[in-house]
Amino acid sequence: MRFPKLFERLATLAPLPPEEWAKAEAVAKEQSLAKREFFMRPGDAADRFAVVLRGVFRGVRVSPRGGESIKAFRAEGELIGAYAEMLQRLPSMTAIEALxxxxxxxxxxxxxxxxxxGHVCWERLARRVAEQHFILKERREQEFLELSAEERLVKFWEEHPHLKGRIPQRDVAAYLGITEVALSRIMSRRRKRAE
Amino acid sequence: MRFPKLFERLATLAPLPPEEWAKAEAVAKEQSLAKREFFMRPGDAADRFAVVLRGVFRGVRVSPRGGESIKAFRAEGELIGAYAEMLQRLPSMTAIEALxxxxxxxxxxxxxxxxxxGHVCWERLARRVAEQHFILKERREQEFLELSAEERLVKFWEEHPHLKGRIPQRDVAAYLGITEVALSRIMSRRRKRAE
DNA sequence: ACCTGGGCTTGACCTGGGTTAAGGCGGCGG
DNA sequence: CCGCCGCCTTAACCCAGGTCAAGCCCAGGT
Structure with a gap:
């Protein structure tokens, strides 16, 4: 078994026989990406996904009007891929880029x-993955509905402490749905308030 | 079979043997709700869900600070329930109310x-449901990230024409993440622009 | 017909965040 | 060592949307 830690992590989501995991390892391919290299670009077929073994990625949606917004950051142990597009058999509308x-x-x-x-365990795992992704998105929806940009910022760092120092400020802003400028203002405001 | 239309709808999501559907009909119970009556209140156990046969519901999240925001409207053929809480085995934080x-x-x-x-078809169906819900939430996330309140409003009516006249203005506002007042202003602005 | 209340609108005023543009500053290649 | 570039900050100005408060309209009840 090449990735015992990953196996353990997945097995917590749904029972996963080691021999099934062995089959998965057999078809999976490792890939290295340089900083700023893309795992996927808008327009690519959404026919692959991956688990992050090392590094951080950002999922960027480039809107028709040119604006960039960030759907998610993904680090070690998490999945990357154009999930919604894959489910709908659409080409990816998301860029996934190594930071x-x-x-x-x-x-x-x-x-x-x-x-x-070959085995139902994979369907069960896929279900759990869908459910977990749903929970994350609903949490985010709720944050947009109820919280100010500043509150969302605080929550972001509470929930993603492991990203500290690994992602540029402007990307945090694009994740929160505000501009780099607004984020900088919010941060200086907080600094002042803390004397 | 008491609900052939519902059966057909579900069967489009995942193959569903009629005899399995019969078992489901046997355990399901019909319930009527008056206008303003709750299917579920915050604090209730999230141990039930339902399909809307007739009517409209709103899913309301009452935030700790007292604000009400609306997660979704649900009409004929759609599911109601505190889905995220159910998955996490938490008590409902959502009120679901008949409009x-x-x-x-x-x-x-x-x-x-x-x-x-008793049969894998139900797990497959549950997976599809999770995936569809995910897609909806991701679409909504994207709207918050990229669109102004006015653009969200337009999109809302494009996507939910069947709700016209069935839900109060203030609830639309609470769904869009703005106040009743802002929504009213947006609407009058558009009226003017259209001469 | 009248009152009442709920839902919607309008106005005045305030504030958060967008936009634009001008620096600051640290790292890196020449 | 200098200059450039990427990233962040700051400032000035504008506008969307929040807040508070008054008023309107209409449906229902008496």
């Missing part, structure tokens, strides 16, 4: 579907 | 889990 030299374990969705046909 | 005299088909999550143990 550090990174290393990932890539699966073709086609290979994953093969695994699903 | 019209309504009629729903209620399932206990416990009964649903029984069905799941």
């Amino acid at each position: 550090e030299p990174s290393h990932v374990l890539v699966f073709q969705t086609q290979d994953f579907q093969q695994l699903e046909q | 019209e005299p309504s009629h729903v088909l209620v399932f206990q999550t416990q009964d649903f889990q029984q069905l799941e143990q």
Whole structure:
């Protein structure tokens, strides 16, 4: 077994027989990405996803009007991929970019579907993944509905302490739905208030 | 079969043997709700969900600070329930309230889990449901990130034309994340612009 | 017909965040 | 060592939306 830690993590989501995991490892391919290299670009087919082994990624949505907003950051142990587009069999509308030299374990969705046909555990795992992703998005929805930009910022760092120092300020702003300028103002305001 | 239309709808999500559906109908209970009556209140156990047969509901999150925001409206054929809380086995933090005299088909999550143990089709259906819910929430996230309140309003009516005239203005505002006052202003601004 | 109350609008005023543009500053290549 | 570039900050100005408060409209009840 090449990735015992990853196996353990997945097994907490749904029971996963080691021999099934062995099959998964057999079809997965490792990939290294330089800083600023893309795992996926808008327009690419959403036919692959990966687990981050080392590094951090940002999922960027480039809107028709040119604005960039950030859907999520993903670090060690988390999944990257154009999930919504994959489910809808649409080309990716998301850019997924390494913010550090990174290393990932890539699966073709086609290979994953093969695994699903071999054992129900994969369908169960996929269900749990969908549910967890839903919970995350609903939490985010709620933050937009109820919290000010400043409150969202505080919460962001509470929930993602491991990203401290690894992502540029402007990306945090794009994640919060504000500009770099507004974020800088909010931070200086807080600094002052804390004397 | 008491609800052939519902059966058909579900069968489009995942293959569903009629005999399994019969079992589901056997454990489900119909419930009627008056206008303003709650299907679920904050603090209730999230141990049931339902399909709307007739009527409209709003899912309201009452924040600690007293503000009300609306997570979703649900009409005929859609699911109501405190989904995220159910997945996390937490008590509901959501109020689900009928905006019209309504009629729903209620399932206990416990009964649903029984069905799941009897046939994989239910797990597959649950997965599809999770995935669809995810897609909806991600779409909403994107709207908050990229669109102004006015653009969100336009999109809301494009996507929910069947709710026209059935939900009060203030609830639309609470769904968009703005106040009733702001919504009224936006609407009058648009009226003027259209001469 | 009248009152009442709920839901919507309007106005005056304030504030948070957008926009634009001008620096500051640290790292890196020449 | 200098100059450049990327990233962040600051300032001036503007506008969308929040807040508070008054008023309107209409449906329901008496």
